[in-house]
Amino acid sequence: KEGLKNVSLSANWMWPCRNEGEDARLYEAVEAVSEFAIDLGINVPTGKDSLSMKQKYPKEEVIAPGTVIISAAANCTDITKVIEPVLQRNGGHIYYINISQDNFKLGGSSFAQVVNKIGNEAPTVKSADYVKTVFNTIQQLILDDQILAGHDVASGGLITTLLEMCFADNNLGAELDLTDLGENDSFKLLFAENAGLVIQAKDSSVEQFLSKASIEFFNIGKVTDLDQLSIINGNEVFTMTISRLRDMWYKTSFLLDHKQTANGLAKERYDNYKNQPLKFEFPTHFTGKLPVISSTVGKSRPKAAILREKGSNSEREMANAMYLAGFDVKDVHMTDLISGRETLEDIQFLGAVGGFSNSDVLGSAKGWAGAIKYNEKANEVINNFFKREDTLSVGICNGCQLFMELEEINPEHEVHGKMTYNDSHKHESAFTSVKIQKNNSVMLSTLEGATLGVWISHGEGKFSLPLSEENYNIVAKYAYAAYPHNPNGSDYNTAMLCDQTGRHLVTMPHIERSTFQWNWANYPKGRKDEVSPWLEAFVNARKWIEKHQK
Template structure:
């Protein structure tokens, strides 16, 4: 069976009766944080917050063995204190037509984007569809295309390194993928030429963010490069979290400044390690809370994503392509 909450009880009962579906009233909503259960003339009172802690306790005890006392304790204390928050601009309608876009577009826009993938990456289809919805003509580019010279990226204006687990993360997150660029003459030439142009954009998502860090693509001017290291919990984290978009200089996130978004995260090495002070980085997204697990990896300043100083090349650990609807 299923539980549904309805506004018009009589209309719903009539609809169910016409469909031949049995239904019964079992509960009514309340503004208070408790559940009242009546049976055989006796009323039982259950505090929701207390019962959630009872339910969560077994997970907490297992988490202690996996993540240690500190992270497990923080998760147990914070899971009910870090609600998902959204904040949109007042003129946001949630419709593509607001931006002159249509999901039914069948004509080429003339602006090409490429999703670059490697063995073991994923999310390329969701990423391609998100780019299509944004108005790009999208093509799929595998590392073998770049390594063989079949693809040069010369006609592309936007590349996205998709998320996943390239080469199964055997050598560490994105290290093998980075080697595919660094130690193949044709692939390296293609990527070097692409970033030398001034009419290009790029984005790295999760594994792609780790790749951009390995290749030093976001801050080539920095003598010491930022790195992506293991989460503080020492385990893979998968969760739906809130992001705060601070005022920033970026083509992709600049117009989102001041908003809060909900996105998926899924990574084991998602902690940013910065050699310089915060002011040296163009931070485009922060986790909405400093504490774990809403900050799933322990990144300083709750950083979830960074962008180049010119606003064109962006790297982030969360997966926006998984949260576009």
């Protein structure tokens, strides 16, 4: 929105001040950032500083290198106009833009550090005006749907950018010729960290637009469906296998993961991450339109309530989903139940939200459940709500753990299912997908057969179900049973359950955080949906209540 002038920066300074020469270096760095920001026409209204970056040991002192981390924030004209750093098949050519306008230099680069050097010359930016021109032009091209993919050139240099644009899909590569960039030294060309951009255009019309803006660009090649990146620079030819280098690129994460993850699951993640692609199947009846809520004179909306405890979160997302589906939504805190201020007698749809109630001190939702079980008023309110036959409920994440702990899903069982620690013994947060099973859930029966993307975020998300599978109404399973797509090792690959009546649903995946196209980390190409299929679950709840109102 309004180009670069709408951007604001935050500066995080980390510096070993009060050491020889460091105060002067900090002054020079602050002055340089200030002058460049002024030239760009943007402000730095906030930030923080850590100016004692020195560690003392009995026999020596170690000072950290002076560093500033710049974060940027701005209003967005259209959140759906976002490009991803992954090349697109059946698109146009790939282009390189050298924003720095400087020669390729290896000083201060990751490559220099790997070969145990620092270098004498680091690339600079020749013109702030040129940076503004490139930024604003690219933003307009994105807004006009003329750019399909894009990635900045930064840490690791041009070669890292090009490889990362191939890593995010299988059987995706590129054939490139970098000769016209005019750098004979291929090490400098590929590993210099000059500020730059790599974009993939929709078609060649982008060239006219860039030329009109006086932006120098290079058509460097095309996308292929081969597992290979081919680069020509003069007489030199480099051919790289994408899948092999992707594993190499991922290995550092694996080595860190290995130290944090139980039951050998770090190795399972390393083996499976590229074999579990996100594939979605939407219901054929899904239109992607916001639900139309009729406003009949004298007829009020059904009433829903958000139930939360200290440490809860996602209540706003849940309330928004309910409201968009046609509910009047009330915010109910546990203190309202305990004090007797709230009885839920006028509530027909109850949503227990996610989060970490009571900081999970006694285990997930144990304290929350205890506040209901061992408080006469709260216990009576919840019991009365679930006894009524005109009510629905959904427990999401921490809310799922709550309703499972209260044994509301299978009250007829003598031995009840529980939520327990993920097999990895750590918190899992990821975008995964689930397949909706044949089910009798009021909220999700119309989505049967669909495979949908959804966020998960939990440490105790494993359904431990002591009986055989036919004793449970499993509404949804993870699209792949193996870790990490199934993030917790749930019995029967369970992601969602409902009770025998279909009126009470529990789900560890956050469907309320996944109701819009822009909520998803990955969404089917070409769709211009106003909402995702998950909103249908809340619409179904409203329709059921309207049908069964007394």
